[in-house]
Amino acid sequence: MGRAPCCDKANVKKGPWSPEEDATLKAYIEKSGTGGNWIALPQKVGLKRCGKSCRLRWLNYLRPNIKHGGFSEEEDNIICSLYISIGSRWSIIAAQLPGRTDNDIKNYWNTRLKKKLLGRRKQSNGSANGGQDPNHDSINGGNHQNLSNSALERLQLHMHLQNPFSFYNNPALWPKLNPFQEKTLIQSLQSFNNIESSLMQQHLLPASQSTTTADPLAFQQNYPQFSNPNVHELDNSLNGMSSSDSSIRVSDENKVIMDDHSTPHLLKPNIQPALSFQADELENFLNNKTIEYTADEDDHQIAQFDCFNAVNGSKDNLFWWANEFDSKSASSNSWDSTPVLDQSQGMFQDFELAYNL
């Protein structure tokens, strides 16, 4: 037996809110507050709505200082970084973006940002899963059924951001370079692409292994000898762009260490990715400023991860949220101050699991 409904469904209006309903609800809450009980609120207000519906309407639309649409690059940046780190904890992500609701961010991620980052891939190729899980085929299927879609998606995103093909195909991810660096970079990428095309012709690589159809892993596994020189070249092209900033380090035990000894905020697992090529070099290139290394006495690795950093070129705005993370509310929809980082311990487990595969 299911649980009892929170309200009498038969006598409750559903669907879009009318301006009159909005005005009624807003006026009441601004005057009297919620009274600490959303379920009882509709009766007090005189609305034929479910209490949950009232709550949602207020939190997502009517309450003051709500922003809709027009996400900035900085906001994209934060959403992306947090999604990779903690997954679809939209309320936590929303807490870092003043004026944004979890629902808005969730919609924005699902409809735009994800596509912007991963590209518009064909999600269905007539596979047996009937298109129910677009991630399923893309990462070898079967062994990953115990992973959440979120974890798979984050893995996919992380891997996508690590491979030179996606980088080549997505100029939005290109770092800002000086003219010389940009020229070198483009030449390197073209060279890489030419090698691949040549191999495709010479060895009649099956279509399923075409790297141009976003399967760099197969290419890397079949032709690892062609990976490293180019990666070196790409890496070298960005020499001189290193930063001495340090904020987060990862210990040998996979624990995050903040320079100011505060609570850790982001974890980039120091687990070797499944890629067979020189992931460190490639990662260093792709995330140049995003995964930064310091040679401190413990030889720890900085793990500040951010996929848009190269685009923005601004470091300061990437750390503000991390530094304030544990001082903010866990939820944009409440006004309490649950320490969100208490939850962080287990948040990375599925990401780590995906990484281990």
Added chain:
DNA sequence: AATTACATCAACCGCCAAGAT
């Protein structure tokens, strides 16, 4: 102009955790 496909987003659903009884 009509139809179809795709994109967007507000709203709903159902589960879970925490607090109250």
Added chain:
DNA sequence: AATCTTGGCGGTTGATGTAAT
């Protein structure tokens, strides 16, 4: 300790708008 109630959350749906054919 067990049960109930409520708030909160993430996933999903469906209505609407827009672009493509």
